[in-house]
Amino acid sequence: MKILKPNDETLTNYEVLDFLRSRGASNDPTRVIVPIAQSEFQVYDYLIESAACNQTRETINEFVKRCGKFHLAKAEIINIVNTRPSSAVEIDPIIEECETRMGNEEVEELVKLIAEVLPPPPEKRTGI
Numbered sequence: 561m562k563i564l565k566p567n568d569e570t571l572t573n574y575e576v577l578d579f580l581r582s583r584g585a586s587n588d589p590t591r592v593i594v595p596i597a598q599s600e601f602q603v604y605d606y607l608i609e610s611a612a613c614n615q616t617r618e619t620i621n622e623f624v625k626r627c628g629k630f631h632l633a634k635a636e637i638i639n640i641v642n643t644r645p646s647s648a649v650e651i652d653p654i655i656e657e658c659e660t661r662m663g664n665e666e667v668e669e670l671v672k673l674i675a676e677v678l679p680p681p682p683e684k685r686t687g688i
């Protein structure tokens with residue numbers, strides 16, 4: 561494979577998961593039929609348990625469009641999409657200088673927007 565534009569874009573976890581699915585990654589326990597490396601399956605296994613498994617391109621695009629009024633950096637938006645914080649406490653470390661850039665009302669509005677637009681992560685499985 562030849563890289564045409566190195567470091568051109570940062571990918572969301574959803575985009576990486578979508579790529580792995582397009583290459584044939586799945587929950588197939590044998591994992592011998594598809595031409596995917598073991599490390600790619602490990603990434604797939606991690607992402608399928610994250611918020612990325614319930615996201616779509618449409619929901620991500622809608623979130624990016626609607627959070628424009630918060631003046632967030634691209635990296636901050638990607639981190640929010642990838643981690644899907646559900647409280648102000650979880651947003652604070654994602655947004656640089658959050659206390660000075662955003663008021664409490666804006667942070668709460670962002671939390672509501674996240675809950676409204678981005679689907680929740682899957683339920684955690686309990687150990688057997």
